[in-house]
Amino acid sequence: MEYLTFAEFEELNGRELDEATFNKLLPKASAILDNATSHFYQMNKMESDNQWRVGQFKRALCSQIEYFHVLGATTFEEINNSPQTFSAGRTSVSNASRYNPSGANESKPLVAEDVFLFLEKTGLLYSGVAVW
Incomplete structure (x- = not known):
């Protein structure tokens, strides 16, 4: 339906x-x-x-x-499958959490x-x- x-x-x-x-x-x-x-x-x-x-x-x-x-x-797996950090050469990008002091990402619903x-x-x- x-x-x-x-x-x-x-x-x-x-x-x-x-x-x-x-x-x-x-x-x-x-x-x-x-x-x-x-x-x-x-x-x-x-x-x-x-x-x-x-x-x-x-x-x-x-x-x-x-x-x-x-x-x-x-x-759920696709939505939350983003890397915590990645590097290209000497450049590093971190996807730190806004809510978790340890920097670990929280799950998206x-x-x-x-x-x-x-x-x-x-x-x-x-x-x-x-x-x-």
């Missing part, structure tokens, strides 16, 4: 992205949001849900696609922070026990 069309992505997202890249990133981004929302839209129809909540979900999906596009990666901005207050992030 596709949650978002390319036309909707263009309408909701301010940045340009070609359709081939969108189609490549959509399945993984959808899987990430399914995980974050406990697969809510796998068990409930988007068409019959509150349209504001559906809109927020689609905006979150756009954010996740954009996050993957900007990073050029879709897995697989889920874009913007996803949570769109999904908070929608009920889609509820992680309690649901009784069906």
Whole structure:
């Protein structure tokens, strides 16, 4: 089930992205949001849900696609696979952490922070026990 069309992505997202890249990133981004929302839209129809909540979900999906596009990666390993330091001749470049005094890099998350901005207050992030 596709949650978002390319036309909707263009309408909701301010940045340009070609359709081939969108189609490549959509399945993984959808899987990430399914995980974050406990697969809510796998068990409930988007068409019959509150349209504001559906809109927020689609905006979150756009954010996740954009996050993957900007990073050029879709897995945790790819996202966090940058070297701590590298040298070329007598020049050395270090990617020290802003937060860790030892200089070790912190991991970047697989889920874009913007996803949570769109999904908070929608009920889609509820992680309690649901009784069906």
